[in-house]
Amino acid sequence: xxxxxxxxxxxxxxxxxxxxxxxxxxxxxxxxxxxxxxxxxxxxxxxxxxxxxxxxxxxxxxxxxxxxxxxxxxxxxxxxxxxxxxxxxxxxxxxxxxxxxxxxxxxxxxxxxxxxxxxxxxxxxxxxxxxxxxxxxxxxxxxxxxxxxxxxxxxxxxxxxxxxxxxxxxxxxxxxxxxxxxxxxxxxxxxxxxxxxxxxxxxxxxxxxxxxxxxxxxxxxxxxxxxxxxxxxxxxxxxxxxxxxxxxxxxxxxxxxxxxxxxxxxxxxxxxxxxxxxxxxxxxxxxxxxxxxxxxxxxxxxxxxxx
Amino acid sequence: xxxxxxxxxxxxxxxxxxxxxxxxxxxxxxxxxxxxxxxxxxxxxxxxxxxxxxxxxxxxxxxxxxxxxxxxxxxxxxxxxxxxxxxxxxxxxxxxxxxxxxxxxxxxxxxxxxxxxxxxxxxxxxxxxxxxxxxxxxxxxxxxxxxxxxxxxxxxxxxxxxxxxxxxxxxxxxxxxxxxxxxxxxxxxxxxxxxxxxxxxxxxxxxxxxxxxxxxxxxxxxxxxxxxxxxxxxxxxxxxxxxxxxxxxxxxxxxxxxxxxxxxxxxxxxxxxxxxxxxxxxxxxxxxxxxxxxxxxxxxxxxx
Numbered sequence: 001x002x003x004x005x006x007x008x009x010x011x012x013x014x015x016x017x018x019x020x021x022x023x024x025x026x027x028x029x030x031x032x033x034x035x036x037x038x039x040x041x042x043x044x045x046x047x048x049x050x051x052x053x054x055x056x057x058x059x060x061x062x063x064x065x066x067x068x069x070x071x072x073x074x075x076x077x078x079x080x081x082x083x084x085x086x087x088x089x090x091x092x093x094x095x096x097x098x099x100x101x102x103x104x105x106x107x108x109x110x111x112x113x114x115x116x117x118x119x120x121x122x123x124x125x126x127x128x129x130x131x132x133x134x135x136x137x138x139x140x141x142x143x144x145x146x147x148x149x150x151x152x153x154x155x156x157x158x159x160x161x162x163x164x165x166x167x168x169x170x171x172x173x174x175x176x177x178x179x180x181x182x183x184x185x186x187x188x189x190x191x192x193x194x195x196x197x198x199x200x201x202x203x204x205x206x207x208x209x210x211x212x213x214x215x216x217x218x219x220x221x222x223x224x225x226x227x228x229x230x231x232x233x234x235x236x237x238x239x240x241x242x243x244x245x246x247x248x249x250x251x252x253x254x255x256x257x258x259x260x261x262x263x264x265x266x267x268x269x270x271x272x273x274x275x276x277x278x279x280x281x282x283x284x285x286x287x288x289x290x291x292x293x294x295x296x297x298x299x300x301x302x303x304x305x306x307x
Numbered sequence: 308x309x310x311x312x313x314x315x316x317x318x319x320x321x322x323x324x325x326x327x328x329x330x331x332x333x334x335x336x337x338x339x340x341x342x343x344x345x346x347x348x349x350x351x352x353x354x355x356x357x358x359x360x361x362x363x364x365x366x367x368x369x370x371x372x373x374x375x376x377x378x379x380x381x382x383x384x385x386x387x388x389x390x391x392x393x394x395x396x397x398x399x400x401x402x403x404x405x406x407x408x409x410x411x412x413x414x415x416x417x418x419x420x421x422x423x424x425x426x427x428x429x430x431x432x433x434x435x436x437x438x439x440x441x442x443x444x445x446x447x448x449x450x451x452x453x454x455x456x457x458x459x460x461x462x463x464x465x466x467x468x469x470x471x472x473x474x475x476x477x478x479x480x481x482x483x484x485x486x487x488x489x490x491x492x493x494x495x496x497x498x499x500x501x502x503x504x505x506x507x508x509x510x511x512x513x514x515x516x517x518x519x520x521x522x523x524x525x526x527x528x529x530x531x532x533x534x535x536x537x538x539x540x541x542x543x544x545x546x547x548x549x550x551x552x553x554x555x556x557x558x559x560x561x562x563x564x565x566x567x568x569x570x571x572x573x574x575x576x577x578x579x580x581x582x583x584x585x586x587x588x589x590x591x592x593x594x595x596x597x598x599x600x601x602x603x604x605x606x607x608x609x610x611x
Contacts (some may be wrong), residue, residue, distance in 0.1 A: 014572060035417075038417075042415075043423070045409065045412065049487070053429065066449075067449040071449065071451055106316070122336070125330045125334045129330035137338070148591070148594055149476065150587075152352055153587075154583050155587075156348040158355060158362060161362055174340070177340055178341045207325065208329035245568075258434070259436055262443075262552070264476075275441075281431060281437050285433065286429075293425050296428065296491075
């Protein structure tokens with residue numbers, strides 16, 4: 001066990017060294033003082049970026065509803081686990097909070113799986129299958145990226161109203177599924193997989209859908225990871241569309257709950273409970289982020305730079 | 308049957324028919340959704356903009372271009388457009404600079420780099436509504452910014468209740484939270500620069516930070532920069548969540564933006580859906596024009 005750790009550590013060090021020499025020759029030419037200064041700047045950036053979240057976390061463990069001046073950033077003053085349990089309890093029993101939490105999870109999961117499925121099969125078809133008008137259809141689909149959702153949202157709202165989908169799950173979910181970005185991401189990824197891999201399967205008599213599910217899709221894990229993450233974030237954080245389409249409180253999703261909770265006590269926000277709601281909203285995002293952090297970065301460079 | 312010529316050319320492809328059949332089957336769900344939930348609403352939006360329409364009272368009559376006239380004559384809409392232009396100019400400029408600076412910083416590889424970069428990225432994935440609520444505190448009288456300012460003897464400012472400071476505070480928040488997202492794009496761009504270029508340049512005497520920036524990073528990252536600017540502009544013009552949650556367009560319309568106008572017209576006033584649609588179409592046209600303009604510029608730049 002011990003030796004294993006040591007070799008692992010060594011390997012890691014070597015890797016860092018290699019990366020440093022290969023990709024960043026700049027680092028070799030900088031002095032000791034500059035190295036320290038740069039690391040201090042990184043830490044400063046992290047402190048600035050983390051501070052608001054840090055205060056939020058502390059506030060969840062405190063009982064006072066007020067924001068005090070000066071802000072108390074001492075993690076040991078006034079905080080306790082029982083305060084947190086108490087805050088959590090009052091938030092959980094507020095309105096129909098468990099139902100709202102369920103709504104968010106339910107809506108996001110369905111959007112997630114349908115959008116990734118629809119996007120991946122279409123992306124595969126655009127990358128691999130020959131059919132009449134393929135290029136034209138692809139660029140038309142891509143063109144929808146230029147139509148910002150908020151701009152068509154009023155008409156979508158009226159459409160939902162006319163077909164009786166206001167304040168229904170399908171009304172929130174189905175218009176969110178079509179994502180040109182997912183299609184684009186998958187198409188680009190499938191284009192990078194060598195065609196020869198599929199040729200053998202084709203000769204074995206597999207139809208294109210079987211080739212997709214058995215051969216190509218398993219090879220496209222990074223594309224799936226990236227599109228899962230971005231679709232998750234987009235749907236979980238979506239505010240404008242649910243705001244328009246949900247008029248019954250029982251169907252609220254978490255961003256609507258946040259907005260509602262903010263104003264529920266008039267001008268005074270109950271900060272300890274508010275921050276607990278904020279945290280509960282953030283929690284699934286943070287868990288997914290912690291697991292898939294690598295793919296976030298890949299996803300951005302993938303869709304962004306090739307766009 | 309349709310393409311005998313093609314079949315002769317591609318004798319190797321035995322299953323051409325099957326392939327194209329599957330092609331259509333696999334794109335069918337996507338096309339259906341896009342046609343029904345994107346194209347149709349886009350045209351529907353245009354249609355509604357030409358009518359006086361109240362779906363609850365079932366009143367509808369043709370209005371011609373009068374909805375457009377009302378939007379264009381509305382001083383509130385004019386304010387919202389001016390505000391969003393001001394916002395876009397400030398936010399896109401500063402967030403691009405910040406994103407580039409952060410990327411330069413996090414391009415240095417130390418032990419702490421990966422973890423720090425991961426932490427800095429958190430606001431970029433946080434729900435805008437949740438972030439807005441945290442920032443209500445950050446900019447409140449008791450918040451962090453006032454605490455910081457009080458060290459320099461500045462009297463506490465109630466940012467979001469001030470016509471002078473509310474909009475800049477929202478800008479600051481969005482610059483802060485969007486920059487890490489674009490930082491990642493810059494990092495990808497930076498890593499695509501071959502190291503031997505930096506070496507060769509340093510032999511040629513390009514060693515100082517400014518010269519590196521001027522002769523290496525700026526020209527080699529111009530494509531990334533334009534992408535960052537285009538995405539930034541499109542995003543900024545659609546500002547809604549943060550303003551809706553924090554100020555609702557106030558105080559005294561100082562944070563009023565087009566999407567708030569569109570939303571209010573559709574949901575606060577009855578029977579002005581046509582006006583709302585007209586406004587969203589005008590916004591759409593503006594965004595489209597900006598995008599196309601930038602695309603064209605981008606293309607020239609790319610092949611330069």
